[in-house]
Amino acid sequence: MELRAYWQILWRRWLLVAIPAAVVLAVGLATYSSPPPAYNAGVRFIVGQEPSTRADESDEERLANWQASEYIVNGLTDWVRGGQFAALVSRRLAEQGLDVPAGAIQGSIAADNTRSMMTLSMTFGDPAVLAQMITAAAEVLIEENASGLPQLGGQPAELVQLDQPVVNQIPAGLLNQLELPLRVALALGSGVGLALLAHYLDPTVRGREELEGMGLPVIGEIPKK
Numbered sequence: 001m002e003l004r005a006y007w008q009i010l011w012r013r014w015l016l017v018a019i020p021a022a023v024v025l026a027v028g029l030a031t032y033s034s035p036p037p038a039y040n041a042g043v044r045f046i047v048g049q050e051p052s053t054r055a056d057e058s059d060e061e062r063l064a065n066w067q068a069s070e071y072i073v074n075g076l077t078d079w080v081r082g083g084q085f086a087a088l089v090s091r092r093l094a095e096q097g098l099d100v101p102a103g104a105i106q107g108s109i110a111a112d113n114t115r116s117m118m119t120l121s122m123t124f125g126d127p128a129v130l131a132q133m134i135t136a137a138a139e140v141l142i143e144e145n146a147s148g149l150p151q152l153g154g155q156p157a158e159l160v161q162l163d164q165p166v167v168n169q170i171p172a173g174l175l176n177q178l179e180l181p182l183r184v185a186l187a188l189g190s191g192v193g194l195a196l197l198a199h200y201l202d203p204t205v206r207g208r209e210e211l212e213g214m215g216l217p218v219i220g221e222i223p224k225k
Contacts, residue, residue, distance in 0.1 A: 009199045018190070028184070032180065038170045039130050041121065041166060043163060043164070045159045046162060047162040069157075072152075072217075075149050076145055077112065077113045079148030080111040084147065085109075087103040088100040089105050089137045090105055093136050098132055105122075109121075109122055109128075109137070121134075122134050134167075145159065165184050
């Protein structure tokens with residue numbers, strides 16, 4: 001079938017094409033509500049071990065200390081993502097009179113590391129609560145990290161906080177902005193399929209080409225005007 005024939009079918013049955021998209025658009029506009037705001041805060045740490053006080057420490061020993069710090073930051077990053085860290089943060093917040101479940105804390109945490117530097121970030125819907133959460137998480141990370149690093153034999157790793165966390169609002173994601181247009185586009189595609197199905201099931205002959213395609217000779221044709 002030629003492209004022009006498809007266009008004629010869709011033009012003839014444009015209501016079937018337009019109605020699903022119009023319904024989806026109307027329902028989407030009637031029920032639309034802007035996504036709730038989300039906020040993010042992050043803080044960076046330099047992670048290492050307590051330096052040696054020996055005056056005769058060799059360059060190899062200093063290098064080993066730096067290399068060990070990379071392994072430590074990898075272990076701390078994994079620990080921060082787990083449930084034990086979230087439970088410790090939740091308990092510390094409870095001591096401050098703020099009830100945030102460990103599951104909510106674990107779901108809000110993201111952690112990454114590059115060599116000896118670790119980045120801890122958290123996302124939450126309430127900026128005031130988020131500020132307390134990130135502060136408590138930094139305190140737990142600095143003061144109670146020994147429980148996440150059994151390789152150190154109960155000795156905590158040395159963490160230096162590089163900056164203070166700043167709470168920022170996260171802009172709405174691209175998916176939220178495109179959700180309604182994508183739904184309308186899918187409904188429009190469904191309308192096209194519905195129009196083609198209706199044409200396939202319709203026994204009406206609308207042109208001499210259809211008769212000739214069935215092998216029937218056309219003796220005459222009455223023009224529209």
